[in-house]
Amino acid sequence: MANKVAGAAAVAALAAVALAACSGSGSGAPGTTNEAKGNESKAPPKIYIYQNTGALNQKPEGSVPEKLEEMKKMYMEKLGIEPIAIVPPKGSEAEKLNLLLGSGDEIDTFQGNWDQYASKGAIIPLNDLLDKYGQDVKKAWPAEAWEYMTDKNGNIWGIPRGEPAVHYPIWVRSDWLKKLGLAMPKTVDELEAVLKAFKEKDPDGNGKDDTIPMMTDLNGIKNAFMGGYLDNGNSNWVDPADGKVKPAELAPGFKEFVAKMADWYQKGYIYKEAFAKFDPLELLKTNRVGTSSMWYSRITLLFPQIKPNLPADANYEIIRGIQGPKGKLMTASPSSTTSMVITKKAKHPDAVMKFINHQYQDIPTNSLTAAFGTNWKYIGDSKFEIEMTSKDITYAGEYMVSLGTATELKYAFQDPVKKMHADYLTKEALNLSVAKMPMDAKIMYDKNALKENIPTLGDLDRLRSEELVKFVTGARPIAEFDKYIDQLYKAGLDKWIAEYTRQYHALKK
Structure with missing residues (x-):
């Protein structure tokens, strides 16, 4: 019964998103930024990351607040982007996602099956964003992985999470x-x-x-x-x-x-x-x-x-x-439509893509930092074998958006x-x-x-x-x-x- 209710909620929420999109609310065309006016234009764009990728498995309750703030400041200094993490309640990730998509609250990127959300008008195609701001993302995944992200009209709807495997x-x-x-x-x-x-x-x-x-x-x-x-x-x-x-x-x-x-x-x-x-x-x-x-x-x-x-x-x-x-x-197991997507509601889709792209630069260093913060190091000069520097997990990985074979096999x-x-x-x-x-x-x-x-x-x-x-x-x-x-x-x-x-x-x- 709970699954039926959740499913109905999902349909209703996505329908609301589609309605909002048709009425002109949400962001402009893909790849554009809705610039704030006056002094606010100097503030770094905020992006809202719904962390349902599984990155929090090591610490489901989330980071120690001070450590999360340190990571946020690091990204603001490096990228000029302010990431804001949304940590879903354990066991109710889907319900929380549906509520956010159907409400006026902000949510810019999350992990989901793109075919489900594209059909409801909840997400945007990424072709232009990838060309302008996601060059490293494009290089990181093979053509076989992108095929699962692309509809028959050539629209790319998500960033892969995996690829065909044995x-x-x-x-x-x-x-x-x-x-x-x-x-x-x-x-x-x-x-x-x-x-x-x-x-x-x-x-x-x-x-x-x-x-x-x-x-x-x-x-x-x-x-x-x-x-x-x-x-x-x-x-x-x-x-x-x-x-x-x-x-x-x-x-x-x-x-x-x-x-x-x-x-x-x-x-x-x-x-x-x-x-x-x-x-x-x-x-x-x-x-x-x-x-x-x-x-x-x-x-x-x-x-x-x-x-x-x-x-x-x-x-x-x-x-x-x-x-x-x-x-x-x-x-072999084929890939799936599971991917990182960008919502129709995103006010700064270009900033979202820039943030994701950064984690695909200098693989695996940047993705490891997104996952473990400063609590890891390479062993020797290989840039392959790593070890944790402390058993205490203070940063849980709220900003990790690059999970998958393209980074995790490196x-x-x-x-x-x-x-x-x-x-x-x-x-x-x-x-x-x-x-x-x-x-x-x-x-x-x-x-x-x-x-x-x-x-x-x-x-x-x-x-x-x-x-x-x-x-x-x-x-x-x-x-x-x-x-x-x-x-x-x-x-x-x-x-x-x-x-x-x-x-x-x-x-x-």
Whole structure:
């Protein structure tokens, strides 16, 4: 119920913004500044930053006031801009944002999905601002990232937060491979042989039949394995027979993929609680997990924490180049429309862009300062490894507006526990050659239109997740797969196909 109320509030707030824009209130054309009159024109322009980027995770309540004031003065001296941070209430960030957008209060920039806010007239396109004041922002992000910020008319609506990446590699205990005399698998069949050996030959040496050959979850099996069975991987696809966009369930190879996962589950190769709630850290602590196909950080962040308590040679390595019947196993994660945007209400959009651009100058120095203030330093001369100078966090990062791969992959903490994670981000995450990209990765579907034109969209999404789990766990036999497809059609799949097809052809660049 709360979500419905919040959603209604969002629509109302954005509608109010659009109305205000049509009535002439708010800023002038993008790239212009509404100069104050008289003596006030000498005052630095104020910009209002709604800090919902996640920068405050280190200190959600915000900075010590004196430290925040010091940072403000630094920016005023360097840039001639006075930044004012708006710290949203924890847990009510969306509600507060909607209230600000629909009121007379000032808010100039925030993080959001640009397609949601552009459609309501709440934000402005950034093309001219980027050309005049955001040259460093433009250089920092690759063309692939900007594609997700751009509509079919060429309007750029936001500054990227991320770019396409690989998030579901398969990790294997390489020390167990060595112990059992096994080679690194290169095919699904060879991986299955490894899982079988891990299950039957007690590689952890505890004398019990309790080894967990694979730790995974629903997203793990879809994104780490489906590519080996479907031409487009975990993706929609265009049926050449009729030119319509259809879900993966209707693609050739999907049934074979499900059957393979169900077979592995029945044989005990997949963790029995994979599709329920479980704690990956606690599972890794048992020294019983042979492989993982979950989100990469389940290994990169968790394994280093417990490695000192495992056998000295314990190690997880990525299985590289592994192939299925239809090629690469992994499906890459496309980027999204999440971005830093500038509101229609902004009185000084040029100052906002100048402020953001500064953090993309001298990467990563300026972005680190925006995130940590003066509480950090480089180690040696590398300008890559850093360390915090104090454990006490006094400045929380209210002025940080440059989060994302363009800045955050340019440094790493010198910390053995964090090294594995940093290495993955800097050396593996953006290597898209190892995975398949979803067919419609660059299509920004209109989510509101999807909901309006597919009345049973929620039911279909639920069915697709719940029934896949049932098939894999054996709660539903593979023999009923055709009945499942009929069930999807009865739940409105025809309308799903029609709307996705309509949008795909309308939005394809």
